[in-house]
Amino acid sequence: MTDTNSMRWRLTGYVLFCVIILVFPYILNNDYLLNKYARYLIFGVLSAALSFSWGYTGILNLGQAVSFGLGSYAMAMALKLRTIPIQTGAGGLPDFMVWNNVKALPWFWEPFHSYTFAVFAGLGIPMLLAFVLGWFMFRGRITGVFVAIITLAMLVVINLVIVDQQKYTGGFNGITDLSTFKAFGVGFDAYSLSTYYLVAGTLCVVLLGGLAITRTKLGLILQAIRDDENRVRYFGYDVASYQNFAFTLSAGVAGFAGMLYTLVMEFASPTFLSVQLSLSIVIWCAVGGRGSLLGAALGAILVTGVQGNLSESPTFLDTWMLIMGAIFIIVVLFLPNGLISLAEKGVRLLKHKSARETATHPVAGAAIATFDSKRVRES
Amino acid sequence: MAMLEMRDVEVSFSGFRAIAGLNLSVNQGELRCLVGPNGAGKTTALDVICGKTRLARGHVRYRDREIGNSEEFRIARLGVGRKFQVPSVFKELTVRENLRVGLCKPHGVFSNLVGRKSGESAERLEALACLVGLADELDHPASWLSHGQTQWLEIALLLAQNADLILMDEPTAGMTGAETHKTAELFNQLKGKHTLMVVEHDMGFVREIGDVISVMHQGRMLAEGAISEIERNPEVKRAYLGSGRISDA
Ligand SMILES: Nc1ncnc2c1ncn2[C@@H]1O[C@H](COP(=O)(O)OP(=O)(O)OP(=O)(O)O)[C@@H](O)[C@H]1O
Ligand SMILES: [Mg+2]
Numbered sequence: 132m133t134d135t136n137s138m139r140w141r142l143t144g145y146v147l148f149c150v151i152i153l154v155f156p157y158i159l160n161n162d163y164l165l166n167k168y169a170r171y172l173i174f175g176v177l178s179a180a181l182s183f184s185w186g187y188t189g190i191l192n193l194g195q196a197v198s199f200g201l202g203s204y205a206m207a208m209a210l211k212l213r214t215i216p217i218q219t220g221a222g223g224l225p226d227f228m229v230w231n232n233v234k235a236l237p238w239f240w241e242p243f244h245s246y247t248f249a250v251f252a253g254l255g256i257p258m259l260l261a262f263v264l265g266w267f268m269f270r271g272r273i274t275g276v277f278v279a280i281i282t283l284a285m286l287v288v289i290n291l292v293i294v295d296q297q298k299y300t301g302g303f304n305g306i307t308d309l310s311t312f313k314a315f316g317v318g319f320d321a322y323s324l325s326t327y328y329l330v331a332g333t334l335c336v337v338l339l340g341g342l343a344i345t346r347t348k349l350g351l352i353l354q355a356i357r358d359d360e361n362r363v364r365y366f367g368y369d370v371a372s373y374q375n376f377a378f379t380l381s382a383g384v385a386g387f388a389g390m391l392y393t394l395v396m397e398f399a400s401p402t403f404l405s406v407q408l409s410l411s412i413v414i415w416c417a418v419g420g421r422g423s424l425l426g427a428a429l430g431a432i433l434v435t436g437v438q439g440n441l442s443e444s445p446t447f448l449d450t451w452m453l454i455m456g457a458i459f460i461i462v463v464l465f466l467p468n469g470l471i472s473l474a475e476k477g478v479r480l481l482k483h484k485s486a487r488e489t490a491t492h493p494v495a496g497a498a499i500a501t502f503d504s505k506r507v508r509e510s
Numbered sequence: 511m512a513m514l515e516m517r518d519v520e521v522s523f524s525g526f527r528a529i530a531g532l533n534l535s536v537n538q539g540e541l542r543c544l545v546g547p548n549g550a551g552k553t554t555a556l557d558v559i560c561g562k563t564r565l566a567r568g569h570v571r572y573r574d575r576e577i578g579n580s581e582e583f584r585i586a587r588l589g590v591g592r593k594f595q596v597p598s599v600f601k602e603l604t605v606r607e608n609l610r611v612g613l614c615k616p617h618g619v620f621s622n623l624v625g626r627k628s629g630e631s632a633e634r635l636e637a638l639a640c641l642v643g644l645a646d647e648l649d650h651p652a653s654w655l656s657h658g659q660t661q662w663l664e665i666a667l668l669l670a671q672n673a674d675l676i677l678m679d680e681p682t683a684g685m686t687g688a689e690t691h692k693t694a695e696l697f698n699q700l701k702g703k704h705t706l707m708v709v710e711h712d713m714g715f716v717r718e719i720g721d722v723i724s725v726m727h728q729g730r731m732l733a734e735g736a737i738s739e740i741e742r743n744p745e746v747k748r749a750y751l752g753s754g755r756i757s758d759a
Contacts, residue, residue, distance in 0.1 A: 348610065349622040351603070355611045358600040365560060366614040366671055367586035376619050 138346070140478050145342055145425050149335040153328075162322040169330040169395045171435045173388050175428035176334050178415040180384035182428075183341055185413075186421030187350065188377040189357030191275070194282030195412050197289050198257035198382040200404025202389025204293070204300070205256065207399030208240060209249030210309035226308065231298040240299070246314065253390040254383050261382030262375060269371035269378075274360065286409055294401050305400030312394050321397050330391050334428065337384055341424045344380075353377055418462045420469025430469060434458075512571075513538040513705050514559065514675060519568035519578075521554055521729075528554045530729035532568070536675075541701035543716045544709045545740075546726035547750055552709045553595055555726065556677045559707075560592040561585040572675065587617060591673025595680050595709075597660040599667065601653040605644050608652055608663060609635045612670030635670070641696075642666040657684040665693070669700075676700070678708045682715050694718035725749070 152172060156165060177199055184190045211225045224236060242248045264285060268278055293300045301307070312319040319326045344350050352373055355363050360370050393399050402408065412431070419430015434455070441451035466472055512535035521529040529551045536542045544552050557563035559570055561582040570578040577585050586592075600608050613631050616622065639645045642662040647655065652663060661681060668676055682690040690712065697719045700706060710716050716723060716737065723740050725732045727749040733740055740746055 344623070347623055348625055349619060351607055351610055352622060354603060354607075355600045358602045359598060362594075362598045362600065363611070364582040365586050365592045366612060366667075367583050367617045368614065369583045369617065369619075372619050376623075 137478075141423075141425075142342070144474065145338050148425055148429070149338065152331045152334065155331070156324055156327055165324070165327045166322045166395060167439065169327045170392070171432045171439075172330045172334050173392050173395060174412075174415065174431040174435050176330075176337050176388040176391070177385055177412055178419065178427040178431035179334075179337050179341060179424040180381045180388070181412050181416050182421050182424050182426070183345075183384075184377045184381040185416060186423070186427065187345060187357060188353040188374060189274075189360070190374060190378055191279045191413070192282045192378065192381065193279045193409050193413065194286035195381070195385050196404045196406075196409035197282075197286050198261065198385035199389040199392065199408070200289075200293075200399075200401070201257045201260070202253040202386030203393045203399040203403045204306065204389075205243070205249050205253035205386075206312070206390040206393040207306040207309055208243040209246055210312060210393065211306050212240070212244050213310040214308055215310070225301075225306070227301045227304065227306075228298060233298050237299050246312075250390065254386050257386035257389075258379050258383040261379045265375035265378040266371075269374040272371075283406065283409070286404060286406060290401055290404050290406070293404070300401075301399075303401060305398055305403075307398040309393070309397055319394050321395050326394055330395065333387065333391060338424050338428060345424070349373070349376070414459055416469075418459060418469055420466075420471030422468055423471045426469050426471025429471065433470070512536060513540075513573060514707075515569070515571040516555070516559070517569040517571075519555075519558060519570065520566045521551075521558060521563055522566050528729055529558065529565075532726070532729065533731055534724060536705060536707060538705055539702045541697060541706045541708065541719055541721060543720035543723045544707060544726060545711070545713075545716060545723060546732070550726040551729040552726055553679055554729075556592065556679055556707065556709065559585075559675075560590055560677060562592075583617070586614075586671075586673075589674035590677065591668045591671045591675070592677045593664050593668055593679055593681055595683070597657070597664045599652045599655075599660055599663050602651060604649050604651055605639065605655070605663060606635065606648045608667060609638060609670050612667035614671050638666045638669055641669070658686065658689055661685060662689075665696070673704065675705045675707070678706065680709055680711065682710065682712055690715055691718070 155168065159165065159168075177195065181192065181195050184192050212223075214225075224233060225240075228236070243252070264281070268281060273281065294302055296302070317325050319329060345353075352363065352368055356370055356373055360374075363370050363373075389403060392403065411434075415431035415434050416427045417430070418434055419428065420426025437458075438451065438455055441447040441454060444451075447454065462470060468475075514534075514536040516532055516534040519529055519532040520527060532551070532555060534555070544555065546552050554563060558565050558578070559572075561577070561580055561584070565578050568578065569576060572585070572588060572590065575588065577588065577590075600611060603611070610631075613635065616625065636645065636648070639648055642665060644655075644659060644663060644666065647659065652660065655663060661684060665678075665681060668678075682693050685693065694715055697706060697708065701719075708716075708719065720737055722734060723737055724734045725740060725743075725746050727746075732749055733743050733746050735743075
């Protein structure tokens, strides 16, 4: 199996998936369900972003939900300032501020009158935060489980601050009662086709763009770092910069997903940057296959989809968490490379078969067979 | 002027002085063999040069530039390459991908994001794979390779890197006699264009490649000279006593 050959299969898979999610609304014309599936696709974006830092570069970021939550709040702040009437008192204040006796709009809310600023903030703040944290971690040669602990700690701290600063953030309730996002004359109502396409389009760009990046020399070096980061240094690559690139890019994508999530949910909440969500992302990634962007996205869609259906069904009301846990354990135990490795195996079998058919010489056939079994054992 | 110069270098591991006042200088284009009994500090000496281990005292100068305690990637960018005693390649990547990582210029993040694959480097890559006998393994993961092949792959990575100063730690360990001989031929081709420092226990191999041999013992330089002088040196003989005679060490 040559490299370009396997790449063709992979690209086919990615494009097929993109086509499916793009034609999906034609099959299913139901606003409520579209909104639900848009949510799952956003989780797909989030999970693919983690796969880039964890699966490709070996950085297990347990604080992925920080980026997601900050993106979500940036969008919610902008939309809150557009609600009419935005205030219950004078001065154009969001309702929860009035309830908390805030007299004037805080300075850091001011720029969110501009959508452009909000979009840049939703991307830029998570990226900046990741970059600064990454700079200290990766320059300090912090790796593996310590990265996980530090990112998790940061998540907990930021979550606490947001819940605590109720006056400015809406506290536990988050930011609710938002207006509808409008850009370029298009409204993005939570239940609209336009929002679904915004989300699905984002996932397509993230998957195909991400795949393109992993195919560059940079993508290769990231994988080399995952494999043996110390060895990479002796070739003259500044490992910390590469790690920080992956970490920061992943945070930006997660921040963007968070903005979309506000559109789809019509509110922002501290649960968007909860430990629980952060751990769920890791599970989606592991179930789908962290070594593949598409696998990770599919894992998220599948797990949240099954979870949604089970938890809504009266039969599984008490047991759905148990079932999810069991699925997770089974997949991780028996498919360490996730569900996507099943597809990879399928492709290999297909090729094995066609190779056998073309092999006229028995020895050549046997050689191919042993070659393939070696490969299967390898994965 | 020497290309590499170590002066009074000291390295200690929590009090234990693995290198205690080492002096060594290597000229441009030279192939220097570094020998010595187990635990003499040979690996540690290479570690200091390539930035893996911090020195407590002393100087390491490379082309008149102080490199002691610099970051590894900066030293590598100056043209220092390193092969490790335990062969280290990227096990999950294919041989081809390994070599692409080895073809390390440019080093920067963004130039590697936007850079295109050049046909020239693809050719060089295949030529390298042929040179070390891995042409048939190009698309196999490095984890499939035998120990000897892994050694070869790491040597090929250093050739891809095209370092001016190549530090080799026991490159022939685990190789058959024929493979060792082939390695010796390769090293003889490399010297002149590159400067090599080779740590070896196999004296047959040293005899094939070495001009000047440096003998380390207990973190110091014990003797330096042509192989015949070294083998007659009574101090060297004494140093090797516990661990067998030098000629069959
Ligand atoms: N990281 C470390 N921590 C503590 N001691 C170390 C460390 N690395 C090396 N040493 C000690 O330093 C001394 C020199 O080790 P070094 O690996 O340089 O020897 P060497 O000459 O390469 O030996 P060999 O021929 O066995 O490879 C040894 O006594 C070793 O135990
Ligand atoms: Mg050693």
